[in-house]
Amino acid sequence: xxxxxxxxxxxxxxxxxxxxxxxxxxxxxxxxxxxxxxxxxxxxxxxxxxxxxxxxxxxxxxxxxxxxxxxxxxxxxxxxxxxxxxxxxxxxxxxxxxxxxxxxxxxxxxxxxxxxxxxxxxxxxxxxxxxxxxxxxxxxxxxxxxxxxxxxxxxxxxxxx
Amino acid sequence: xxxxxxxxxxxxxxxxxxxxxxxxxxxxxxxxxxxxxxxxxxxxxxxxxxxxxxxxxxxxxxxxxxxxxxxxxxxxxxxxxxxxxxxxxxxxxxxxxxxxxxxxxxxxxxxxxxxxxxxxxxxxxxxxxxxxxxxxxxxxxxxxxxxxxxxxxxxxxxxxxxxxxxxxxxxxxxxxxxxxxxxxxxxxxxxxxxxxxxxxxxxxxxxxxxxxxxxxxxxxxxxxxxxxxxxxxxxxxxxxxxxxxxxxxxxxxxxxxxxxxxxxxxxxxxxxxxxxxxxxxxxxxxxxxxxxxxxxxxxxxxxxxxxxxxxxxxxxxxxxxxxxxxxxxxxxxxxxxxxxxxxxxxxxxxxxx
Numbered sequence: 001x002x003x004x005x006x007x008x009x010x011x012x013x014x015x016x017x018x019x020x021x022x023x024x025x026x027x028x029x030x031x032x033x034x035x036x037x038x039x040x041x042x043x044x045x046x047x048x049x050x051x052x053x054x055x056x057x058x059x060x061x062x063x064x065x066x067x068x069x070x071x072x073x074x075x076x077x078x079x080x081x082x083x084x085x086x087x088x089x090x091x092x093x094x095x096x097x098x099x100x101x102x103x104x105x106x107x108x109x110x111x112x113x114x115x116x117x118x119x120x121x122x123x124x125x126x127x128x129x130x131x132x133x134x135x136x137x138x139x140x141x142x143x144x145x146x147x148x149x150x151x152x153x154x155x156x157x158x159x160x161x
Numbered sequence: 162x163x164x165x166x167x168x169x170x171x172x173x174x175x176x177x178x179x180x181x182x183x184x185x186x187x188x189x190x191x192x193x194x195x196x197x198x199x200x201x202x203x204x205x206x207x208x209x210x211x212x213x214x215x216x217x218x219x220x221x222x223x224x225x226x227x228x229x230x231x232x233x234x235x236x237x238x239x240x241x242x243x244x245x246x247x248x249x250x251x252x253x254x255x256x257x258x259x260x261x262x263x264x265x266x267x268x269x270x271x272x273x274x275x276x277x278x279x280x281x282x283x284x285x286x287x288x289x290x291x292x293x294x295x296x297x298x299x300x301x302x303x304x305x306x307x308x309x310x311x312x313x314x315x316x317x318x319x320x321x322x323x324x325x326x327x328x329x330x331x332x333x334x335x336x337x338x339x340x341x342x343x344x345x346x347x348x349x350x351x352x353x354x355x356x357x358x359x360x361x362x363x364x365x366x367x368x369x370x371x372x373x374x375x376x377x378x379x380x381x382x383x384x385x386x387x388x389x390x391x392x393x394x395x396x397x398x399x400x401x402x403x404x405x406x407x408x409x410x411x412x413x414x415x416x417x418x419x420x421x422x423x424x425x426x427x428x429x430x431x432x433x434x435x436x437x438x439x440x441x442x443x444x445x446x447x448x449x450x451x452x453x454x455x456x457x458x459x460x461x462x463x464x465x466x467x468x469x470x471x472x473x474x475x476x477x478x479x480x481x482x483x484x485x486x487x488x489x490x491x492x493x494x495x496x497x498x499x500x501x502x503x504x505x506x507x508x509x510x511x512x513x514x
Binding site: 020027040041070071101119123144158 | 169170171174175176177178180181182183187190194296297308310334378381382383391397436440442462464470473
């Protein structure tokens with residue numbers, strides 16, 4: 001009983017610690033809050049079902065980020081589903097109170113999905129190019145190129161820096 | 162406190178993301194689902210419709226014929242159901258384009274992991290050698306989520322053939338037997354030269370106390386100086402040497418555009434052209450008279466507004482003053498690719514026990 005309680009507490013701690021990280025990465029990749037909700041649940045469901053063992057906390061973090069990206073890719077593949085979503089009434093779209101922030105969000109959604117991932121991990125998760133490359137399974141030079149291209153596409157925001 | 166309109170991109174992006182969080186009831190749902198041993202999720206109408214469409218296609222349309230003769234149809238089917246698309250994707254064990262053949266040699270599966278040997282052969286020229294690198298252009302399509310990697314295991318000089326080992330492991334731990342895998346490549350690098358431990362002769366005494374420098378747009382980097390890099394990342398700008406005309410040195414494919422001091426730190430600057438068609442890169446270090454090695458504090462990749470988008474610049478920064486450098490030598494190791502080859506290569510094969 002005591003062991004079970006400790007395990008439950010640890011599970012809660014994992015969810016608490018990585019909730020926002022997983023959700024924000026999913027949200028950065030997907031169009032709607034509902035999709036982000038789905039991916040968020042899927043990621044933690046897989047985590048608890050597989051019970052993977054990790055050498056370090058960094059390892060656990062990297063695993064969660066990778067699985068989040070994989071789950072987002074799976075969701076993108078169902079473009080027919082996206083068309084259906086637009087027809088649904090009451091589809092939950094996420095809107096920020098500030099119109100400038102909404103505009104930034106729209107610009108980011110226009111980026112190729114692979115660029116959005118590197119932008120999020122580099123600028124928000126504060127990862128180095130090498131760390132981003134490891135998470136996404138790309139070479140550091142590819143990540144740098146994608147960051148450069150993303151900045152060109154978002155030039156308005158970088159020109160003002 | 163800055164208004165939103167006065168923030169740089171990094172700050173704006175952070176400001177946006179701080180407003181995004183999962184609803185508390187989602188967390189509760191997860192923990193409850195784990196306890197009860199099943200996922201609590203309603204079936205969305207969209208999922209039902211997609212499944213219905215997939216069934217309709219299977220029973221009323223000659224899908225296998227369409228998939229074989231129409232790549233566009235296969236792509237569309239992939240968007241409805243990746244599993245169905247891969248099921249109907251025609252097996253194609255070899256593919257030839259631009260005088261290069263990609264072929265499946267063998268595949269073996271055990272439980273949740275499969276290993277596949279693929280060969281890449283130059284039929285007309287000399288574009289493949291023992292340094293061939295798929296340049297992140299390899300794509301893998303499978304019906305299920307897998308962790309995959311592909312590495313070069315052998316090169317045959319006589320036949321100009323490189324052999325790769327593709328390993329794929331199902332993330333859900335389930336058996337991978339019976340799956341069809343589609344593997345594709347769109348370009349590769351080869352004839353990569355390693356310039357190992359190049360000594361760069363520098364007369365430290367003749368370098369100015371402070372070299373001309375300018376601000377540049379920071380595009381990436383890494384190193385031990387976490388706090389410095391974090392500040393640079395937030396600012397989006399980094400102070401770098403003003404590039405000079407490239408100095409004569411033995412590394413072809415990487416330009417040495419400056420060595421000098423900024424605020425008491427040594428900067429060594431390089432530039433690479435046409436970065437979308439090569440992976441030229443390297444690193445520097447210092448050695449003192451005793452042979453002790455000092456790595457750089459950090460690397461900063463950057464660009465100037467007037468730069469061509471295919472140009473990549475880097476400053477390697479050492480926490481070494483001119484006085485500390487007396488008797489030291491500057492060294493570097495670099496890799497430069499000689500050939501960039503493009504094409505459309507794709508194979509599809511079943512994985513069976």
